Amino acid sequence: MLNLSIREPEVDVLVGLLTASKPELLDGGEDRTLRTLLHDYFAFARNLEEARAKFASYIGLSPTQYMILILLAHSPQDEPLGINQIADRLHLSGAFVTIEVNKLVAEDLVHKSGHPTDGRRVQLVVTEEGLNRLKRLAAFQRPVNDALFGMLSHDEFGQLSRLLAKLAANGEKAVKLAGYIEATR
CATH class of the missing domain: 1.20.5 (Single alpha-helices involved in coiled-coils or other helix-helix interfaces)
Structure with missing residues (x-):
């Protein structure tokens, strides 16, 4: 009888501690699987952030500048990206992307030109120097990415x-x- 009176408040406390309510996110009425997933995700995200910082540092850039340069380098050549496309793809503000792009332009890693049909927009392409830095980085990047995702x-x-x-x-x-x-x- 004592166990029942202790157990009932524990159950009530656990229900109050659930971190999700959608049945798809619960396993047997508990959120343990979700919490484990989040802990694993945060640990992996921390490792990704560290790898990104090392990649950026290797070529003398900030992590955001590195991400912009990579995105530009891998975009189709016949469709140069502008600030808004980069901001949308990287989930960053346009103002922040503009500041970072201007730093890349100042280092001659990115070339900025006016859009041929819309004077309010710019087109961005990676310069030869930008591509050279990314080529140097690729040899460093490949084994790290293979280790991150190779399993x-x-x-x-x-x-x-x-x-x-x-x-x-x-x-x-x-x-x-x-x-x-x-x-x-």
């Missing part, structure tokens, strides 16, 4: 890529919701 099968890697794209697209909405909830409490 995944081709199918698992594709699935992870698709899932992360969905999560990234929804993440900003979730953060805005958190800000709203915080502001209204």
